[in-house]
Each structure stands twice: as structure tokens, then as C-alpha cells.
Amino acid sequence: MTAPSDLDTARPASPELLRSVFRKHAAGVAVITARGRRGPVGFTATSLASVSAEPPMLSFGVGTGGSSWPVIATSEHVGVHVLGEHQQELAATFARRGADRFGPATAWREGPEGVPVLDDVPAWMVCKVVARVPAGDHRIVIAEVLLGDPSGQGRPLLYHQGRFNGLRD
Secondary structure, eight states, rough: OOTTGGGGGGOOOOOHHHHHHHHHOOOEEEEEEEEETHHHHHESSSOEEEEETTTTTEEEETTTTTHHHHHHHOEEEEEEEBBBGHHHHHHHHHHHOOOOOTTTTSEEEGGGGEEEEEESSSSEEEEEEEEEETTTTEEEEEEEEEEEOOOOOSSSEEEEEEEEOOOOO
């Protein structure tokens, strides 16, 4: 086995190194929502992962400095929405600081457990939060899936090289 020729360009661990490496990693795009006392909150996540089939569980990361964290920190339930490639603007809205995420441009309704459910997504789930695990400046939220709908239309939205993209054939 031969070593890659670029070992001499390796850099020490840093936030910039991590970001640079993960720009090379294509990830699915989701929006996480929850109901707060002052209204709904939500954010764009690329850290969504399946955790367990029995019981059905998933995880996602949320920054503790983000505007949604105070609600996610205490919510019993969250909505998880898999976005389609036709929803780049929606993904950008939920990623942008200070954006009116649930304004007139966002089609949504109150779903089970009071969770905001976004319209026109390829798939969504309502989940019960079972754990929040500290991880640096984030928390890894582990949630059990209660119900959902995978019957929406559209190909998945991906995040790669700092941009939202669709799949190519």
C-alpha cells in the first residue's frame, strides 16, 4: 500500500480544516422545526442521520449559538423535513441569520404535537426528542420517529462545496 503523495500538505486540526474537508462531502439537506412559546423556529441541517431502525431513531446537530437552539433545547418534539432540489431558496432562508423563516414565502401548517410541518417536501417526520448530547459548540439531538410521510415528490437537495445542488444522472 502506498501513501498518498500529499501527506506533506496535511494541516493541523482547526475549524477551517474541518469546514474545508466537509465542503468535499455531499450531504442531504433537511430543515428541522419546533414550536416555541413565541412561535415556530427552524434551521437548515446537513447533519441528519439515521440512528436506529428499532425503534426508529435519527439524529441531527444544532449549534448552541443559533437562534433555534433555545427552543430545540427544551422542545419535546421536532419536525424533520427532507428537502427536494426545487427547494434551494427554502434551504437558504432557513440557513440565513435573521431571516423571516416562517413568513409568507414559507408554506407550512401546524402538525401533530404542534410541530410546524413544511409543505411540498419529499418527506417529513415528527419526532420525540430523547437526548441532547454535548458536542463542542453543538448538541447532537437524538429523536424517536413518531410518524411521517415519505410520499412527496422531487429529487433530493444536496449541499456540496458551500452550495445547494441537485443530483446529476
